[in-house]
Every structure is written in structure tokens, then in C-alpha cells.
Amino acid sequence: MKLVEHFQRGLDAPICLTWELTYACNLSCVHCLSSSGRRDPRELSTAECKAVIDELQRLQVFYVNIGGGEPTVRPDFWELVSYAVDHQVGVKFSTNGVRITPERARWLASTDYVDVQLSLDGATAEVNDHVRGPGSFDTVIGAMENLREAGFRDFKISVVLTRQNVGQLDDFKRIADHYGAQLRITRLRPSGRGADVWDELHPTAEQQLTLYEWLLDKGENVLTGDSFFHLNALGSTPLPGLNLCGAGRVVCLIDPVGDVYACPFAIHDEFLAGNVRDTGGFTSVWRESDLFERLRTPQTGGSCTSCSAYDSCQGGCMAAKFFTGLPLDGPDPECVKGNGERALAAVGAGTEKPRPDKDHSRTVAPRKRPVAVGIGWGPPEPERIPDRACDTSPLAGFQP
Amino acid sequence: MSTDAAFDADRPYRLSPNIALRPEPFGALAYDFTTRKLSFLKTRTLVEVVRALEKQPDARSALVSADVPDGERERYLDALAGLLSAGTIEAR
Numbered sequence A: 001m002k003l004v005e006h007f008q009r010g011l012d013a014p015i016c017l018t019w020e021l022t023y024a025c026n027l028s029c030v031h032c033l034s035s036s037g038r039r040d041p042r043e044l045s046t047a048e049c050k051a052v053i054d055e056l057q058r059l060q061v062f063y064v065n066i067g068g069g070e071p072t073v074r075p076d077f078w079e080l081v082s083y084a085v086d087h088q089v090g091v092k093f094s095t096n097g098v099r100i101t102p103e104r105a106r107w108l109a110s111t112d113y114v115d116v117q118l119s120l121d122g123a124t125a126e127v128n129d130h131v132r133g134p135g136s137f138d139t140v141i142g143a144m145e146n147l148r149e150a151g152f153r154d155f156k157i158s159v160v161l162t163r164q165n166v167g168q169l170d171d172f173k174r175i176a177d178h179y180g181a182q183l184r185i186t187r188l189r190p191s192g193r194g195a196d197v198w199d200e201l202h203p204t205a206e207q208q209l210t211l212y213e214w215l216l217d218k219g220e221n222v223l224t225g226d227s228f229f230h231l232n233a234l235g236s237t238p239l240p241g242l243n244l245c246g247a248g249r250v251v252c253l254i255d256p257v258g259d260v261y262a263c264p265f266a267i268h269d270e271f272l273a274g275n276v277r278d279t280g281g282f283t284s285v286w287r288e289s290d291l292f293e294r295l296r297t298p299q300t301g302g303s304c305t306s307c308s309a310y311d312s313c314q315g316g317c318m319a320a321k322f323f324t325g326l327p328l329d330g331p332d333p334e335c336v337k338g339n340g341e342r343a344l345a346a347v348g349a350g351t352e353k354p355r356p357d358k359d360h361s362r363t364v365a366p367r368k369r370p371v372a373v374g375i376g377w378g379p380p381e382p383e384r385i386p387d388r389a390c391d392t393s394p395l396a397g398f399q400p
Numbered sequence B: 001m002s003t004d005a006a007f008d009a010d011r012p013y014r015l016s017p018n019i020a021l022r023p024e025p026f027g028a029l030a031y032d033f034t035t036r037k038l039s040f041l042k043t044r045t046l047v048e049v050v051r052a053l054e055k056q057p058d059a060r061s062a063l064v065s066a067d068v069p070d071g072e073r074e075r076y077l078d079a080l081a082g083l084l085s086a087g088t089i090e091a092r
Helices: A003-008 A046-058 A077-084 A101-110 A125-132 A135-147 A165-177 A195-201 A205-218 A229-234 A281-288 A290-295 A318-323 A341-351 B042-057 B059-065 B068-086
Strands: A018-022 A064-069 A089-096 A114-119 A156-161 A182-187 A250-253 A260-261 A272-275 B013-015 B021-022 B027-032 B037-041 B090-092
Touching: A003 B090, A046 A281, A077 A089, A101 A135, A101 A250, A114 A135, A114 B059, A125 A135, A156 A165, A165 A205, A182 A272, A195 A318, A205 A229, A260 A281, A272 A281, A272 A290, A281 A290, B013 B042, B021 B042, B027 B042, B037 B042, B042 B068, B059 B068
Parallel strands: A018 A064, A018 A250, A064 A089, A089 A114, A114 A156, A156 A182
Antiparallel strands: A250 A260, A260 A272, B013 B090, B021 B027, B027 B037
16 A cells, blocks of 8 residues: 555544644734634643643654644743653744744754744735734744844744735745745635635636746745645646645644644534543544544545546645535635636535634734724823813714 | 765664654654654564664664565665665664
């Protein structure tokens, strides 16, 4: 049996495990795949997180990708990172850079088995901040400066490819080279809040071709999380990496409350396998859950079976299909043969598509709804003096 | 990593100290904690050979102790040469 067939049948433990430590985030990116914003009161405690790390060590999961939310805002974040690397579980964590101070950058540079991945979705503040929020470009560039200054080599700069930034691929590469970092580009998924912006932001068919050619031409040292395998149908040269959907087979997600999902892009009850707090812990969920066992049985290509490109694209991304309302055994919504667009048109005519069902967005997204009324601290400025004493009506002094 | 010297079946080797092996049905995952690179030992016999290296006076003896059939020895020696250049095993 070929290696890839072993992968399709599932391994004894995941190769690539994403662990989101908190739903809390200082930003509210429009495409956030976990709809993060507010902390969930049920999030795993420090002790519970350490128990999960102990289990990962026993399973020989050699490294985890920690994310969120913004994981570094957890007060015990650095303690958990240290605990993991002390237990042979290497860490790569994703951050928007908000806590990467010069001092923290020096600590990171001196710690083995820790890698940092900074999120950047535009090579200019204009493009980046449109998606990630005002000020986020300056924050992440500041973090890169601090890491470079501290001598941290080869940290990752991770870009979600959108219609607005495909044209900046060379600029991203230049930024990565400038900071001695490695560029990572991944696919925009219609997951979480991404479902709301996918139509507007996902690359056009023409841009997908540009991307594929760029990856073949200049992508040698560019990481992709193997997320573009649906593009393999564009040519005879396959992109490097694992050409299959690893969900529940070699990949999974542990969310902040301990729920285990088939992959980081599939936070929905449909793909929920269990919880690390269940009897038997993560190990039982991975090895025995009904969902994962089902995913490890041979999958049919459905309407794609007869397509000449099926062997190279494998039907694409399960989560992208699900959240755009397409059948899981049908074409990917971004199928390079155009079958996705045709299928989407059929969906638009009829059934309602599934909605992401785990929302931790802040109820008032700062960038969408600016606070119209200032809340003053200290003595009121002359024009803010209330109309009457003890009557600080929110509308007092408001000039429309 | 002593990757300069070419592989020699009559010399002693061992699993590199920065590599951890995780058994799997097909063989094993090999993870390099230094480079963070993951690679695969694609048969269980190869895993046995790699584990035997440390206890055997030379690579050839490791093949014998792992019961590699005569007809496959060249293939396994090639595999070991590849693992040496990848840094998975090292001379001792």
C-alpha cells in the first residue's frame, strides 16, 4: 500500500494538529475562520491544557500549531509553550504580533523548538488593514522588527490569499526575505466569518492560474500548508506537498473548549468528533470517534469521478464545499475546471447553505460600528459639560 | 551531522540523537527536532534496520539482524545512504 493510502486510512495519531487556545482576540479579521473575538468561559484551564500536552507527548505528536483567537493574550500562554517544549511537543504559534515585544522576541530566539508565525494579509497597510483591521499592519511589522533584532531566523509570515493580495505575491516574498523569514501562503476558506466575505475575497479563476504559476516558478521555499492541491488540476506538474484532504486522517483541530474537529476550517457540529474532556481523552476521540472512522473509509468522488483531473485534485477541500452549500462528494467551489461555479449556481437556486454555528465574534465589531458617543474619563471638556448636573445623558453635547 | 562522508555499509551508524521515530502501520514517522522536518520510513523492516544500527558493528550487520532478505539488501543499503544524507542517521 502506498504511503498516501495509509494517510487516507488515518494514522495512530495526527501528524499535524492545530490547537486553538482561546477565542479571545484583540482583532476581528473579516475572514476569521474561528469567528473569534470573545473568550469562551468554558475554555480549557491551565491544568487541562497541560494534561492535553502530556497526552500529545505519549502519542508522539511532535509538534502542534497553536492559534486562536490570539493565543498570546492568554495569561498562561508562555507557561504552556514552555511546558510543551519541555515535553517533546514542539510549538509553532500563530499571532498577530500584539505581544511580541523586544524582550519576548529575545526569549523566543533563545528557546528551542518554538517557531513563530505572524499573520499578514496585505503587503501594504491598505490591503492588510482592510481585512485585519486598522493598525494591524503596523503591529505585525513591529513584531517582525523585534524578531529580526533578536536574531530569530526563519520565522513564518503567513498570508491568506485573497482577490486583493494575489497581485502582491512578489512583495510578500520581498518582505519575508527582508526579515530573514519564510513566506507561507494559504487558501481563503469560507469558514467562520470567512463565510460572509468569501464571495467578495476569494481569488478569481484567472488569479488562481497566476497563483499556480507563481508557485511553480518561485514557490520552492514558500510554504503552503499543502492547501492549494485543488490547483493541481491546472497542469501536469503537481505542487509539492500532500495531495489530499487530511481532515480526521492526519490532521485535526482542538478548539479552546476542548472540542475536537476534523480540521481547523471545519468548526461546525457536522465535523465535531468529541471533546478532550470526554472519557479516554483526545486519544479516544482520535482513534474511535464515529466521524473520524467514517472519514477514514474510502471516499467516493461523486460527480467528480468521471473528471480527468480527479486524481490530481481529489475533489478539493471538504470545508470549502460544506460552507458554500456544495455536496461533500462534489466539486470544490474553486474547481479550476469551472465545475464549482456551475454547482454553486445550482445551490443558489435552492437550498440554504449551512452557516458556521460557533460564533465568538464580539457583538460590536469595532471597525464596523464605531462608537458614536465618546465615554469621557476625567473632567469634561468645555463642550462636553452636561446640560444639567447628574444628567450625563449619552446624547448631551452630541453634534450630529 | 556527518553528512560529508559517503555511506559505507561496513561502517557503524546510529539514529541521529535529534530524531524521534513514531511507529505507524506503514513503518514510522521520523521527526527532526532541530530542523522541524518530518520524513517517513516506509517499511517496518527499515525501521527495524535503523533501530538495529546502534547495536551492530556495521550497517550490513544491521540488515542481517533485521532479517532483510538477500535480494533486497541493495535496496535497503540505498535507503540507508539516503537517510544518512538527510541526517536521519549518523556515523558513530
